[in-house]
Amino acid sequence: DSFIILDESQNTTAEQMKMFLTRIGFGSTVVITGDITQIDLPVKTLSGLKHALAVLDEVKGISFTHFGVKDVVRHPLVQRIVEAYGEFEDNDDRR
Numbered sequence: 001d002s003f004i005i006l007d008e009s010q011n012t013t014a015e016q017m018k019m020f021l022t023r024i025g026f027g028s029t030v031v032i033t034g035d036i037t038q039i040d041l042p043v044k045t046l047s048g049l050k051h052a053l054a055v056l057d058e059v060k061g062i063s064f065t066h067f068g069v070k071d072v073v074r075h076p077l078v079q080r081i082v083e084a085y086g087e088f089e090d091n092d093d094r095r
Contacts (some may be wrong), residue, residue, distance in 0.1 A: 001027035001028065002025065002027070002028045002029075002030050003028070003031075004024070004028055004030045004031070004034045005030075005031050005032075005033070006030070006031070006033070007033050007034075008033070008034060008041075009032045009033060009034035009048060009052075009076055010035055010036050010038055010039045010047050010048075010050070011034075011039065011040050011041055011047070012047070012051045013041070013045060013046065013048050013049030014045075014046050014047075014048045014051040014052075015046050015048070017048025017049065017051060017052050018048070025044070027040070032049070034047075036049055036050055036053075037082065037085060037086060037089065040063065056060040056075070060068035069082050069083050069086070078092045
């Protein structure tokens with residue numbers, strides 16, 4: 001029995017995420033956190049978190065919680081920064 005946290009998972013590759021997920025032991029609880037707007041992988045490298053969201057969305061026993069810019073609880077300016085980057089990246093075709 002264990003409680004496992006994978007933090008900053010947006011920076012895993014699809015292969016790394018699969019390796020992590022396929023090693024979960026009996027009685028374990030896993031929490032995976034990440035922000036798909038803060039991927040630091042090389043351009044054209046698929047984020048393991050984004051891949052897992054697509055592959056595992058309908059798998060029984062797995063659930064996802066999504067937070068938005070209104071959930072940012074840092075300096076008030078951070079919310080505006082997150083929104084500005086989001087708008088920029090929506091128009092950026094490099095990812």
